[in-house]
Amino acid sequence: MITILTPTYNRAYTLNRLYNSLCEQTNKRFNWLIVDDGSTDNTINLIEKLQRDNRIDIEYLYQENSGKHIAINNGVTHCARDWVFIVDSDDILTNDAIKIAIDEIINHQEHDQIIGLCFRRAFLDKKIIGNKVSGDVLRINPTKATHLFQGDLAYIFKHTALQNNPFPTIPDEKFVPELYVWNKIADQGQILFFPEKYIYLTEYLEDGYSKNFASNLQKNPKGFKLFYQDQLKREKNWKNKLKCFIRSMQCSHYIAANNKKDSE
Numbered sequence: 001m002i003t004i005l006t007p008t009y010n011r012a013y014t015l016n017r018l019y020n021s022l023c024e025q026t027n028k029r030f031n032w033l034i035v036d037d038g039s040t041d042n043t044i045n046l047i048e049k050l051q052r053d054n055r056i057d058i059e060y061l062y063q064e065n066s067g068k069h070i071a072i073n074n075g076v077t078h079c080a081r082d083w084v085f086i087v088d089s090d091d092i093l094t095n096d097a098i099k100i101a102i103d104e105i106i107n108h109q110e111h112d113q114i115i116g117l118c119f120r121r122a123f124l125d126k127k128i129i130g131n132k133v134s135g136d137v138l139r140i141n142p143t144k145a146t147h148l149f150q151g152d153l154a155y156i157f158k159h160t161a162l163q164n165n166p167f168p169t170i171p172d173e174k175f176v177p178e179l180y181v182w183n184k185i186a187d188q189g190q191i192l193f194f195p196e197k198y199i200y201l202t203e204y205l206e207d208g209y210s211k212n213f214a215s216n217l218q219k220n221p222k223g224f225k226l227f228y229q230d231q232l233k234r235e236k237n238w239k240n241k242l243k244c245f246i247r248s249m250q251c252s253h254y255i256a257a258n259n260k261k262d263s264e
Contacts, residue, residue, distance in 0.1 A: 001102055002030040002156070003081040007071035008089035009037040012046045014205075021092035021201075023055045027099035030085075031057035035075040038065030067174030069167035069223075076162045085156045090205050092124075097199035101156055108192060115161040115189035116182075118145065119154045120198035129202060133195035142182040143234045145193055153193075154200035161185045168226060175216055176223035180230055217247075218254050225251035 004022065008015060015034075022032055036043050047060045063074055076084060083105060087093060101117060108114050121129045130151020138145075145153060165184045167176050185191070217224050228248040235241045 001081060001105065002083045002085050002098060003075075003079040003159070004030055004032045004093075005035070005072065005075040005079065005084050005086050006032065006089050007035050007037055007068045007075065007086075008039065008043060009065065009068075010039045010041045010043070011089035012039070012041045012043045014090040015043065015046060016050075018087065018089060018092050019050055019056075021095070024095045025093070025098045026096050027102055028056070029102060030098050031059060031081065033059045033075050033079060034061070034089075035071040036060065036062045037068065037071045038063060065174070067176075069176045069178075070169065070174075072162075073166045073169075076159065076166070079159050079162075082159055083156055084159050084162055085154075087154075087200065088202075090203055091121075092201045094199050094201060100197060100199050104192070104194070111190070113189050114192060116155060116157045116185060116191035118142075118156070118191055118193045119200065120149070120195065121152045121154050121200045121202045122198040124201050124203055126198070126201070128198050135195050138193040138195060139190055140193060141186045141234075142179055142191065143231070145191075146179065147237075147240070149195070152202060154198075155182060155191070157185060158189075161188065164188070168223070170220075170222045170226075173220040173223050175220040177227040180227040183230065183234060217251070221251040221254035221258065225255065 006018065019032075022030075034047060044060070044062070047058065051058050051060070059078070061074060061078060063071060072086060083101075085101065100119070104117055123129060128151075130149040133149060140148070162185070165181050165188075167181055170176065225248055228244045228251065232241055232244040232248065235244060
């Protein structure tokens with residue numbers, strides 16, 4: 001029913017932890033698809049060993065280093081199951097994550113307009129990331145959810161939704177904010193948010209995207225500008241609109257600086 005899609009780059013030192021959490025799932029109706037974004041460590045040797053162990057169904061794809069968003073695109077192309085759960089290589093799942101997800105998919109399968117589910121993330125110590133929000137199920141869009149929860153979330157999408165909304169490919173850049181695509185998916189159907197259920201445990205590593213926002217923005221200004229210009233139209237609050245406008249101008253500055261550097 002579910003493909004767990006993991007883009008990875010030089011994360012052999014964390015993949016085994018994620019693997020162990022997948023082996024401990026109480027519901028095994030999933031396969032694990034790893035897309036290696038040109039790793040230079042021993043990722044491939046580790047995956048071959050895990051495949052030989054034959055504890056769960058593991059598929060491995062390799063691509064030249066192109067960025068997480070392209071790894072997701074390639075992974076989605078190779079997915080053979082109805083739902084896709086993107087899980088980063090430095091994170092893990094709770095033991096009941098797949099069971100909870102499949103239970104909710106079955107509970108709401110009569111609603112054709114539902115194309116995504118979203119659960120909470122927590123730190124490794126099980127403390128939920130972001131604001132405490134009460135309620136069983138919310139039907140909101142990802143932009144509103146970002147402001148409401150104030151923390152990273154765990155999205156599961158229908159395979160077709162991701163197929164129909166691939167990340168844009170931008171030459172010489174390796175990142176596009178995920179919210180850009182999540183919003184486009186929400187334009188085409190409903191996403192159910194479960195504000196009190198966490199199924200995904202996160203550790204923010206020093207080499208991760210979250211702790212390197214500034215440098216990531218500078219290296220990928222076209223991808224970020226695409227996101228902020230789209231977000232400018234979606235935000236309702238003028239302060240948030242102003243923030244998006246300023247970020248967009250910042251991206252334009254970096255694009256001009258990079259073009260000048262390339263021409264010298």
